[in-house]
Amino acid sequence: MRSRLLALVVAVALIGGGVALRSRRNAGSSTSPVDSTSSGGHASGKTIDLLCAREAEALCRDAVDSFNAKKPKVAVSLSLGDSSQAALDIGGGKARPLLWLASSAQFFSLANAGARDRGSREAVATGAGDVVAVASTPIVLGVWSDRAAVLSAHCASVGVRCVHDAAGESGWKAIGGQEAWGPVKLTFADALRAADGLLTLAAIADTFADRADAESTVLDDPRFHDFVRDLEKARTALPGDDIAAAFVANGPARADAVFSFESSLAAQLDNGKRRYPPDGLKLFYPERLIVADISLATLVDDTTPSDERSAAIQFRDQMARSAAGLAAAHGFRSAGAGNAAGGALAAHAAEGVLPDLASSSPVPEPAMLDGLQRLWKEVTG
Amino acid sequence: MRRRPGVHAAALVMVALLPACAGVKARGSPTTRSAIPSDCTGVDIAASPEKITLLEDVARTFNGKRVQAGGKCVFVRVSKKSSGAAEQSLSQGWEESRDGPSPNIWSPAGGAWGSVLDQHLSEKGEGEYAPTDYKALMLTPLVIAMPRPMAEALGWPQAEIGYADVIALARDPAGWAAKGHPEWRPFKLRKTNPNFSTSGLNATITTYYAATGKVRGLSSDDLGSPTVRDFVAGVEQSVVHYGDTTLTFLSNLYREDQRGRGLTYISAVTVEEKSILDYNKGDPEGKLRPDQSGTKPRVPLVAIYPKEGTLFSDNPLFVLDAPWNDDAHKTAARAFVDYVTSDRGAQSQTLQYGFRPGSPDVALGAPIDADNGLDPKKPSTVLEVPRPATLARILDLWEQTRKRARVLLLLDVSGSMGDEAVARGPTKLDLAKQAITEGLQRFSPGDQLGLWVFTTDLTGGADYLELVPVGDAASTSEQVRGRVAGLTPLNGTPLYTATLAAYRGMQSGYDPQRINAIVVLSDGRNEDRRNDDRAGLLQALATTTKETQAPVRIFPISYGKDADQPTLRSIAEATDAALYDASDAATIVTVFQAVVSNF
Numbered sequence: 001m002r003s004r005l006l007a008l009v010v011a012v013a014l015i016g017g018g019v020a021l022r023s024r025r026n027a028g029s030s031t032s033p034v035d036s037t038s039s040g041g042h043a044s045g046k047t048i049d050l051l052c053a054r055e056a057e058a059l060c061r062d063a064v065d066s067f068n069a070k071k072p073k074v075a076v077s078l079s080l081g082d083s084s085q086a087a088l089d090i091g092g093g094k095a096r097p098l099l100w101l102a103s104s105a106q107f108f109s110l111a112n113a114g115a116r117d118r119g120s121r122e123a124v125a126t127g128a129g130d131v132v133a134v135a136s137t138p139i140v141l142g143v144w145s146d147r148a149a150v151l152s153a154h155c156a157s158v159g160v161r162c163v164h165d166a167a168g169e170s171g172w173k174a175i176g177g178q179e180a181w182g183p184v185k186l187t188f189a190d191a192l193r194a195a196d197g198l199l200t201l202a203a204i205a206d207t208f209a210d211r212a213d214a215e216s217t218v219l220d221d222p223r224f225h226d227f228v229r230d231l232e233k234a235r236t237a238l239p240g241d242d243i244a245a246a247f248v249a250n251g252p253a254r255a256d257a258v259f260s261f262e263s264s265l266a267a268q269l270d271n272g273k274r275r276y277p278p279d280g281l282k283l284f285y286p287e288r289l290i291v292a293d294i295s296l297a298t299l300v301d302d303t304t305p306s307d308e309r310s311a312a313i314q315f316r317d318q319m320a321r322s323a324a325g326l327a328a329a330h331g332f333r334s335a336g337a338g339n340a341a342g343g344a345l346a347a348h349a350a351e352g353v354l355p356d357l358a359s360s361s362p363v364p365e366p367a368m369l370d371g372l373q374r375l376w377k378e379v380t381g
Numbered sequence: 382m383r384r385r386p387g388v389h390a391a392a393l394v395m396v397a398l399l400p401a402c403a404g405v406k407a408r409g410s411p412t413t414r415s416a417i418p419s420d421c422t423g424v425d426i427a428a429s430p431e432k433i434t435l436l437e438d439v440a441r442t443f444n445g446k447r448v449q450a451g452g453k454c455v456f457v458r459v460s461k462k463s464s465g466a467a468e469q470s471l472s473q474g475w476e477e478s479r480d481g482p483s484p485n486i487w488s489p490a491g492g493a494w495g496s497v498l499d500q501h502l503s504e505k506g507e508g509e510y511a512p513t514d515y516k517a518l519m520l521t522p523l524v525i526a527m528p529r530p531m532a533e534a535l536g537w538p539q540a541e542i543g544y545a546d547v548i549a550l551a552r553d554p555a556g557w558a559a560k561g562h563p564e565w566r567p568f569k570l571r572k573t574n575p576n577f578s579t580s581g582l583n584a585t586i587t588t589y590y591a592a593t594g595k596v597r598g599l600s601s602d603d604l605g606s607p608t609v610r611d612f613v614a615g616v617e618q619s620v621v622h623y624g625d626t627t628l629t630f631l632s633n634l635y636r637e638d639q640r641g642r643g644l645t646y647i648s649a650v651t652v653e654e655k656s657i658l659d660y661n662k663g664d665p666e667g668k669l670r671p672d673q674s675g676t677k678p679r680v681p682l683v684a685i686y687p688k689e690g691t692l693f694s695d696n697p698l699f700v701l702d703a704p705w706n707d708d709a710h711k712t713a714a715r716a717f718v719d720y721v722t723s724d725r726g727a728q729s730q731t732l733q734y735g736f737r738p739g740s741p742d743v744a745l746g747a748p749i750d751a752d753n754g755l756d757p758k759k760p761s762t763v764l765e766v767p768r769p770a771t772l773a774r775i776l777d778l779w780e781q782t783r784k785r786a787r788v789l790l791l792l793d794v795s796g797s798m799g800d801e802a803v804a805r806g807p808t809k810l811d812l813a814k815q816a817i818t819e820g821l822q823r824f825s826p827g828d829q830l831g832l833w834v835f836t837t838d839l840t841g842g843a844d845y846l847e848l849v850p851v852g853d854a855a856s857t858s859e860q861v862r863g864r865v866a867g868l869t870p871l872n873g874t875p876l877y878t879a880t881l882a883a884y885r886g887m888q889s890g891y892d893p894q895r896i897n898a899i900v901v902l903s904d905g906r907n908e909d910r911r912n913d914d915r916a917g918l919l920q921a922l923a924t925t926t927k928e929t930q931a932p933v934r935i936f937p938i939s940y941g942k943d944a945d946q947p948t949l950r951s952i953a954e955a956t957d958a959a960l961y962d963a964s965d966a967a968t969i970v971t972v973f974q975a976v977v978s979n980f
Binding site: 171178179180181182183185190193233236237239240241245246248249250252253254268271272274275276 | 492513514515516517520522541596597598688689690693695697722737738739740741742744745758759760761762763765
C-alpha cells in the first residue's frame with residue numbers, strides 16, 4: 001500500500017510538472033498589414049516611413065536609396081503593404097505612415113472615406129499638388145505559351161470572356177488543347193487581400209458591362225454575380241503575396257492563366273522562359289483595360305514635427321522629378337496620357353507587351369471598389 | 382532484463398494502482414536544441430521530416446548572418462515533426478514536454494494541413510492559427526513511384542498512366558499476372574496514414590477524386606455516396622499496412638532491392654517526387670546532403686505523374702497566429718521567411734536537395750531530370766485541393782474505410798522496465814503504460830486487439846502470458862487498458878521465445894481482410910537460457926514471411942538505451958515491417974503513436 005501511495009504522489013507531482021512545462025509565450029496576436037523590409041538607416045537616427053504598394057517595391061527601394069544617399073537630416077525607411085488593406089488601416093487610424101505610395105489614388109479616397117466614417121479628419125492630403133502620379137500599369141492576362149496558342153485559336157480575342165468561356169468547358173481537350181492539361185485553371189489574387197485582385201474584378205465588371213468605367217449598378221445584376229462565380233470556380237489560389245511570381249514558380253500544372261499587374265508579370269517573363277523553356281508565357285490585354293495609377297501622397301498633419309514634414313515633402317518632390325525614369329526602369333508605364341511603355345517593358349514586345357494603350361479606364365471610385373469586395377466575399381463564402 | 386527475481390506471476394494482475402500514471406508526461410525534448418544567443422530573438426520551426434537536413438543547412442547559414450528584426454538578431458532552430466502529428470498537437474494543444482518547443486513557424490509538407498488545422502480549431506470555437514497568405518518555401522509534386530520494370534510493363538514512359546490504372550491493378554485478384562508478369566505476384570500498393578503523412582493525405586484525396594471521376598470541386602456531398610465509399614474501401618483493402626512516413630516503405634524496398642527481391646516487396650507507392658531522387662542515389666531515408674550518396678539500388682524507381690492530375694506539397698512557412706507567438710517573435714519569424722523564400726542561395730539549395738524552388742528566379746534542372754527518373758515538365762495538371770471542411774471530412778471517413786487491423790501488443794515486463802525512464806522520474810513501465818493507454822484511442826470497433834506480456838519464470842516456467850486474447854477492440858481495448866494499468870516489472874527477458882510464440886499465434890488466426898501485426902515493446906536483450914537461438918528466430922520469421930500467404934508484420938519498439946536494437950531491427954526486417962526507436966525512453970508516447978499509425 002505504501003508503494004501505491006508513493007506511486008500516486010509521484011504521478012500527481014509529475015502531472016503538475018507536466019503542466020508547468022507547458023510554458024507558452026503569451027502575447028497579443030495583432031498583425032500589421034505592413035512588413036518591415038528594409039530601413040533607410042541614417043546617422044541622425046531620425047526616419048519617416050514610406051508605405052509602398054507591394055508591386056512597386058523595387059521602384060520605392062530605388063527612390064528611398066537615392067533619397068537617403070544624399071544624407072538628409074531625416075531619412076526615409078521603407079515598408080510594404082497591400083493598398084486595399086492599407087486604406088482600411090489608415091482610414092481606421094491603425095496606421096500612420098508619413099508617405100504612402102498606393103496602387104491608385106482611389107485608395108487615398110478610400111482611406112479618407114474610412115476616416116470620415118469614424119468621425120475623424122481626412123488622413124491623406126489629396127489637394128492640388130499633394131498627390132504625385134508616379135507610374136501606371138494595367139491589369140493584364142498572362143498565359144503559358146502552349147495554352148495561349150490554343151486560346152488564340154479558340155477565341156476572337158484572348159481576354160476575360162475568352163477565359164471565362166474556356167473555363168466553362170469540360171477541359172482543354174474540348175477547346176483544342178491537350179487532355180493532359182486537365183481543366184482550364186485560372187488564378188488571380190484574393191480581392192480582399194491584394195490590389196491586383198480587386199482591380200481584376202473591376203476589369204471583369206467592365207468586360208461584363210461591355211463598357212469602360214462600369215457603374216455600380218452592375219453589382220446588382222445577378223448575371224454578373226454568376227459570371228464572377230464561374231471565374232471563382234475556375235480559380236486556383238496560390239500562396240504568397242506576389243501572384244505573378246507564384247504563377248511562374250508553380251508552373252502550368254497549377255494554373256494556365258493569371259490576371260495581375262502588367263509590371264508584376266513583366267518582371268516574370270524571363271523567369272518564365274527559364275523555368276518552362278523555351279517560350280514561357282505570353283501577355284494579353286483584356287477587352288476592357290483597367291490601369292492602376294501608382295501614386296504618392298503625404299499624410300502630414302498638425303502634430304508632425306516640421307523636419308519630418310519637410311522631409312516628406314522633399315521626398316515627394318524628388319519622386320515627382322524622377323517618376324518617369326523610375327517607371328521605365330521597373331517595368332511600369334509612364335503616368336501620362338497614352339501610358340507609353342518604355343525601358344524594361346518595351347523589351348518584351350515579343351511576349352505581347354503593347355507599346356501604347358489605345359483606350360483604358362481608370363480605377364473605379366471607392367464605392368465601386370467596396371461593392372466589388374463585398375461581392376467577392378459573398379462569392380468565396 | 383532481470384532485476385527482481387522471484388516475484389510471483391499473480392502480481393501481474395494488480396489492479397487500479399496506476400490510472401493516475403496515465404497523466405504522467407514524458408519529460409525532455411524530442412530534439413536536441415541549440416541555445417539562443419542572449420542578444421537574439423529565438424524562432425522555433427516545426428518542420429516535416431523530409432526537409433529537415435535542408436532547413437538545418439539553411440538555418441545555419443541564416444544564423445551566421447545575424448539578420449536583424451525588431452532591433453535584435455534572429456536565431457532559428459529547427460525541430461522535426463511529421464505534418465499530421467504537428468497538426469494534431471496544434472489543434473489539441475501543443476505540449477512542449479511531448480511535442481518539443483512551441484513553434485513560431487510551422488512548415489508541414491503541404492498547405493492543406495493549414496486548412497485542416499484551422500478547420501479543427503474552428504470546430505472547437507478557437508481562432509485560426511495558420512494564415513492563408515503564407516509563403517511557400519518550395520514545391521514537390523506527389524507522384525506514384527514504381528520500380529522501373531514495372532512502370533515499363535504499364536507502358537511508361539510513352540503511355541500516360543493514372544491513379545485509376547494503378548488502383549484497378551491493385552484491386553485485380555490476378556495481380557501482375559494480368560500484365561504478363563506473374564513472377565511479381567500481387568500488385569502491392571503502399572500507402573501511409575493520412576492522419577500523419579502528407580503523401581498519405583494526398584493519396585487519400587486522389588483516391589476520392591478517382592472514385593468520383595472529378596478533377597476539381599470535390600465536396601463533402603460527393604464523399605458519402607455508397608459507390609464512392611465502396612471504391613475507396615476497395616483501395617484501402619489492397620493496402621498491406623499504413624505508416625507514418627513513406628520513408629519506411631522506401632527503406633524496406635531498398636533493403637529488399639539489395640537482396641534482389643525488390644520487385645516482390647512493392648509495386649507502387651505514392652511519394653513526393655524528391656523521395657525518388659533520394660532513393661535512386663542510395664539514400665532511401667533522405668538523410669544525405671546533396672554532395673553525398675550511397676550505394677545505388679539495383680532497380681531504380683521512376684516517377685509516374687498521374688494523368689488525372691496530382692497534388693503539390695508546397696512546404697508552407699506558416700508564421701502561426703498562436704497565443705504563444707507574440708509580435709516580436711512574429712517579426713523575427715517573418716525575417717527568416719523572407720530570407721529563405723527570396724535568397725537566391727537558399728532557393729538554389731532547395732533544388733540541390735531535390736525540391737522545386739518556390740522562387741521563380743531559380744530555373745528547374747538537375748537533379749530533377751530524366752537521369753533520376755523525373756520529368757521537370759510534369760505534371761501537366763493538378764487536382765484541386767478540397768475545401769477545409771471537405772478535407773476534414775475525408776479524414777473522418779478514412780477512419781471508417783481504412784483497412785481494419787488485427788494487432789497483438791507484446792509487452793516486455795522484465796525487471797529493467799522498473800528502472801527510471803528519466804532521472805528521478807517515472808519508470809519505463811509507467812511511460813509504456815501511458816503510451817499504450819493513449820495509443821489505444823486510435824483503435825476503433827472493427828479492429829481486433831490483444832495483449833501478451835513476457836518475462837522469464839512466470840507460473841509454470843512460462844515465458845509469456847496472454848492477458849487479453851485478440852478480439853474486437855470495442856471490448857478488448859478497455860480490457861487492455863485495465864490489464865496494462867496493473868502491470869509490474871518482474872524477471873528476465875525471453876525475447877526470442879515470446880516473439881516466435883506470438884508470431885505463430887497470430888499466424889494461426891490470420892485474417893486476410895485485416896492488417897495482421899504484432900507490436901513488440903522491449904527494453905533489453907534476450908536472457909533466456911533455454912532459448913538463445915537468435916539466428917533460428919530470424920530464419921523462421923524470414924522464411925515464413927516469404928513463403929506464406931498469411932504474412933504477419935512485427936513492429937518492434939526499441940525502448941531505452943539497453944534494448945537490443947540490432948536484433949529488433951532484424952525482426953522487423955524479417956517480417957517486412959519497421960523498427961521504431963525509443964532509445965530516449967521519454968519519447969515513447971510519441972513513438973507509440975507512430976507505431977499505431979501503421980494500422
